[in-house]
Amino acid sequence: MAKTKVKTSFFCKNCGSEFSKWMGKCSACGEWNTIIEEVLQVENKKAWKEDQGPSKARKPQAVRNIKFQTEHRIDMKNDELNRVLGGGLVPGSLVLVGGEPGIGKSTLILQVALQMVGQRILYVSGEESEQQIKMRAERIGIKNEECFILNETRTQNIFQQVKE
Structure with missing residues (x-):
């Protein structure tokens, strides 16, 4: 360690x-x-x-030379969010949600997390306590036993929780 x-x-x-x-x-x-x-x-x-682990230097590639296959996407249970994400969330991707304070970013993401019934979800917040998030979840009114809340700002601790 x-x-x-x-x-x-x-x-x-x-x-x-x-x-x-x-x-x-x-x-x-x-x-x-x-x-x-x-x-x-x-x-x-x-x-x-x-x-x-070991790493090797990567070099930029021309877009035309990059080969890819269509990625499986996770249905976010929200038509508008699926549309914005190009058909859903690509596994392993990271999405940054930005906007003015108070417009509902945290509420939107928590609502989506709670709607993902059947998926194990880790909702991490560096600003709000678990209690604040729980109160918001109660207001939203969606129950999801597999949605876990973590108040943390240190990425190493977040990565450790994801592994567990």
Whole structure:
């Protein structure tokens, strides 16, 4: 198992600036009493490289030379989302959902996750607690016993949970 170092940093809740020590006033945005302490786990870089296995340099390819076959797509149980994704979600793909704060990105993704009955789903949020997500799920009103919630921001921990 990779050794982990612990590092303490301080962040402004208002603007997100990072500092090496606590201050009463954020020097970036000028707000008072917004600096919070956060303990970070820093992975050993050597161990990270070892975990990746051997790699070889890749070279760009012309689009016309790339061979492919039609990928199986996962039905997202939402016609409009399937249309936007070109017919559904390609297994192993990553989709970034963006937009203004408060327009319903988290609600949409949670609704889709809950609609995926029969699939094992891991819903990861770096902003909201499990309790906040549970309250939203209750409002949506869809039950899915195979939808799991994780509040996490460290990618290594997320990858570990996916493996389990």
